[in-house]
Amino acid sequence: xxxxxxxxxxxxxxxxxxxxxxxxxxxxxxxxxxxxxxxxxxxxxxxxxxxxxxxxxxxxxxxxxxxxxxxxxxxxxxxxxxxxxxxxxxxxxxxxxxxxxxxxxxxxxxxxxxxxxxxxxxxxxxxxxxxxxxxxxxxxxxxxxxxxxxxxxxxxxxxxxxxxxxxxxxxxxxxxxxxxxxxxxxxxxxxxxxxxxxxxxxxxxxxxxxxxxxxxxxxxxxxxxxxxxxxxxxxxxxxxxxxxxxxxxxxxxxxxxxxxxxxx
Amino acid sequence: xxxxxxxxxxxxxxxxxxxxxxxxxxxxxxxxxxxxxxxxxxxxxxxxxxxxxxxxxxxxxxxxxxxxxxxxxxxxxxxxxxxxxxxxxxxxxxxxxxxxxxxxxxxxxxxxxxxxxxxxxxxxxxxxxxxxxxxxxxxxxxxxxxxxxxxxxxxxxxxxxxxxxxxxxxxxxxxxxxxxxxxxxxxxxxxxxxxxxxxxxxxxxxxxxxxxxxxxxxxxxxxxxxxxxxxxxxxxxxxxxxxxxxxxxxxxxxxxxxxxxxxxxxxxxxxxxxxxxxxxxxxxxxxxxxxxxxxxxx
Numbered sequence: 251x252x253x254x255x256x257x258x259x260x261x262x263x264x265x266x267x268x269x270x271x272x273x274x275x276x277x278x279x280x281x282x283x284x285x286x287x288x289x290x291x292x293x294x295x296x297x298x299x300x301x302x303x304x305x306x307x308x309x310x311x312x313x314x315x316x317x318x319x320x321x322x323x324x325x326x327x328x329x330x331x332x333x334x335x336x337x338x339x340x341x342x343x344x345x346x347x348x349x350x351x352x353x354x355x356x357x358x359x360x361x362x363x364x365x366x367x368x369x370x371x372x373x374x375x376x377x378x379x380x381x382x383x384x385x386x387x388x389x390x391x392x393x394x395x396x397x398x399x400x401x402x403x404x405x406x407x408x409x410x411x412x413x414x415x416x417x418x419x420x421x422x423x424x425x426x427x428x429x430x431x432x433x434x435x436x437x438x439x440x441x442x443x444x445x446x447x448x449x450x451x452x453x454x455x456x457x458x459x460x461x462x463x464x465x466x467x468x469x470x471x472x473x474x475x476x477x478x479x480x481x482x483x484x485x486x487x488x489x490x491x492x493x494x495x496x497x498x499x500x501x502x503x504x505x506x507x508x509x510x511x512x513x514x
Numbered sequence: 515x516x517x518x519x520x521x522x523x524x525x526x527x528x529x530x531x532x533x534x535x536x537x538x539x540x541x542x543x544x545x546x547x548x549x550x551x552x553x554x555x556x557x558x559x560x561x562x563x564x565x566x567x568x569x570x571x572x573x574x575x576x577x578x579x580x581x582x583x584x585x586x587x588x589x590x591x592x593x594x595x596x597x598x599x600x601x602x603x604x605x606x607x608x609x610x611x612x613x614x615x616x617x618x619x620x621x622x623x624x625x626x627x628x629x630x631x632x633x634x635x636x637x638x639x640x641x642x643x644x645x646x647x648x649x650x651x652x653x654x655x656x657x658x659x660x661x662x663x664x665x666x667x668x669x670x671x672x673x674x675x676x677x678x679x680x681x682x683x684x685x686x687x688x689x690x691x692x693x694x695x696x697x698x699x700x701x702x703x704x705x706x707x708x709x710x711x712x713x714x715x716x717x718x719x720x721x722x723x724x725x726x727x728x729x730x731x732x733x734x735x736x737x738x739x740x741x742x743x744x745x746x747x748x749x750x751x752x753x754x755x756x757x758x759x760x761x762x763x764x765x766x767x768x769x770x771x772x773x774x775x776x777x778x779x780x781x782x783x784x785x786x787x788x789x790x791x792x793x794x795x796x797x798x799x800x801x802x803x804x805x806x807x808x809x810x811x812x
Contacts, residue, residue, distance in 0.1 A: 307712055325715040337709035341731040341807075350727065351717045405717070 253280035254441055255304070255409050259313035262299055273299050275467040277313070279460060281409075286435055286442045288452040290500060291462030292508070297445045300462075301413050304443065305331050317408060327355045330402035334414040336394040338386040344397050345382040348372060351405045372404040373397075375434060392423035399431070403438070412444040416451065425484065428455060436481055449504070453496045454482060461503045471508060474499055587778050595778035610762055610770065618786060620762040621752050624680075625794075628687025629748045633741060636692045640699020640740070641729065650700070661693035665751035669758055679759035683752065690751040691744035698743070702736025703729060738802030745798045749791045 260277040263270050273296040281287050289297050302308040304315050306325035314321050317328065330351070338347045348369045356365055373379040376396040381389055386397070395415060402410055415431075416424040432455060435442060446452050452459045456476050463471040476496050478487070487493040572589050579588035587595065603615035642649045643657075668689050672682040706729065714728050730737075756765025764783055771779035 305712075305716065307715060325712075326718055327716060329716070331712070331716050333709060333712065335709065337707075337713050339710060339713065339728070339731070341734075350713075354717050354719065354723075 253316070254283040254285075254318060255281040255443070256316040256319075257300075257304070257313070258316060260300070260303060260310045260315070261312035262296065262303065262308070263311045272467045273465055274303075274310075275469050277470055279470065279473075281441060281443065283441055284439045286444070286455055286457045287460060288444045288446050288456040288458070289460045289462060290446055290449065290452045290504070291468065292464055292504065293447060295462045295465045295468040297447075297462060298413060301331070301411055301443070301445050304409070305329050305411050307331075327351060327405035328408045329411055330405045330407035331411045331413060332395070332398050332402045332415045334417050336386070336391075336398040338394055338397055338401075340386050343383050343385055344373065344378060344389070345369060347386070347397060348401045348404050351401055355405045369404060372400040375403060375437075376400045376430065390423075392419055392427060395419065395427060396430070399434075403434070403440075408441065410440045410442045412442060414445050414447065417447070424451075429484065431455065432480075432482065449497055449500045452500060453493060454484065454487065459496070459500060461500060461508075463508050472503055587781070592778040592781050595776070596782040599779065599782060610760075610766065612762060614764075614767070614783070614786060617762055617764045617767045617783075618790060621756060621764045622790070624683050624756075624763070625687055625745075625748050625752050628684040628752075629691055629745060631684075632688045632690075632692040632744060632748070633695060635688075636695025636740065636744065637699050637737060639692075640696045640737070641703055641725070643696065644700035644703025644733070645729075657693060657696060660689075661697075665690040665747075666754050666758070669755055673759075679761055683755045683759050683763075686751050686755045687748040691748040694743035694747065695737070695740040698736045698740030699733060702733030705736070706732045734806045735802070738798065738806060742795060742798045742802065745794050746791065749787075749794055753787060 257277050257279040260274055261272065262274040263272045265271075277300060279287075289300065291297050299308065303310045306315075306322055306329065309323055314323060316322070322329065338344075339350070342350065349365070352360075352365050352369050352372075356368065360368060370379055370382070373382060376399050378393060378396045378400060381393060381397075386394055389397070395418075399415070412431075416427055419427065428451060431442075434440070435455075444452075444455065453476055459474045459476060460470055461472045461474065462468050474496060476492075478490070478492055478496075576588045576590060578584070579586050579591075593600075599614055603613040605613045606616060639653070643653055644650070665686050668686050669682060672685040672689075673679070676682050676685065710728050710732055714724050719727060752763070753765040753768065756763035757769040760766050760769075764787060768780055768783045771777075771783065
């Protein structure tokens, strides 16, 4: 087996003047094609920094990221990001926001009509085609995040990076969107890496959960396989022993062995 | 127990009787008359207070300046003296003996040219200063000093450089209005959220696309603030500059009227200058509103 996405001995040190803070220490992780991996940890442990390194938005101090055995160190559409706060451009319509990426990625390979159809196809995937001419300020938070997902999917990324994608949503909308993302993963078979701080979300969605220790110098503390068959149903899992056991493992890791001291 | 029953009887009895045709008419009519009435009331609320204030001020002015030997003419005399100028703004007797329309249009042309140049150069420099830390470190102190120089202080220097009134006046407009445009544009560029930059990076926009698709729309509200301050300043500067360079233009018209002791004409010209300054400001504000419609954070 060859790794699809490989994080190789990543260290990240932030320096401000003379003071240096080591945020990440020796992060090693390999992800297979089509796998759904979550990274969970307390806030401030450097999860987002790790995602930014994979996305190429920041560079690792030591080590690097390999995608299909090639090093990547600058941002690109092959690692599309769904940002926590949707980051839609407010002066563009829903359609134009998705089209921005599509026009760049498929400038040579698709005709204008094909690109238009592709944008609409992706808006349909997230059930947002009806709002194509609305501006972000005119749609709800959950809808914005759907458009954000469509924008990322439309770039046909090799790895889809989700940065706490449901963190800013209310519980009901969050559950609804989680189901949507699960359905999309099932249908399209994307490789997905998700940052989260929600234990249920991690267990429900992931094939593997990467648990990070507290920073500074955060490491990967433990990696948990979630051996649940797909498609998964939220309601059935509520009483499933494997689900509960996985959930218990993550909770123990987060709240017993690596309790967030500052929060106390 | 008895009360509700009788009440219902009365209510059902009414529409069945003579009231029926009235019921059919009323739902349509009152809303429309109401909207007109509301619109009328809203307009009245905005228009009547300034009219009352203006009327009162005119009255005070009339009373103060009416007595013999007063230095300034009362409004009635102003109107009598300038009736010709008001009624025929388009006459042209050659030289500088022209109607007010020609003077104002000459001033507006200078402003249009100087202001357009400063808008282009100001936005370009603002983008540079906002985007590059080194450009900011190098240029910002210079801007902060230069922007405090009063517009008219530039005039002798520009006359020396251009040896002609027309380009000098345009240069004064340019140099007066450029600073707020530069500074506001730079602030707008510096305040572009990191999220938008990240989006652009992931999508791999090239610098030109980033400029057109992210930078300008994101900074547009700031840019228009600068443009609006700039247009006000350039209109302030043109009147002063024209007083000194002479020729056709509202500034020189005022100076000429003063030299001929036509105080009424000065007052009329001031009135026009004020109105046009106001219209220019509204124009840029309106343009900004249209352009930045979608930029409010969602």
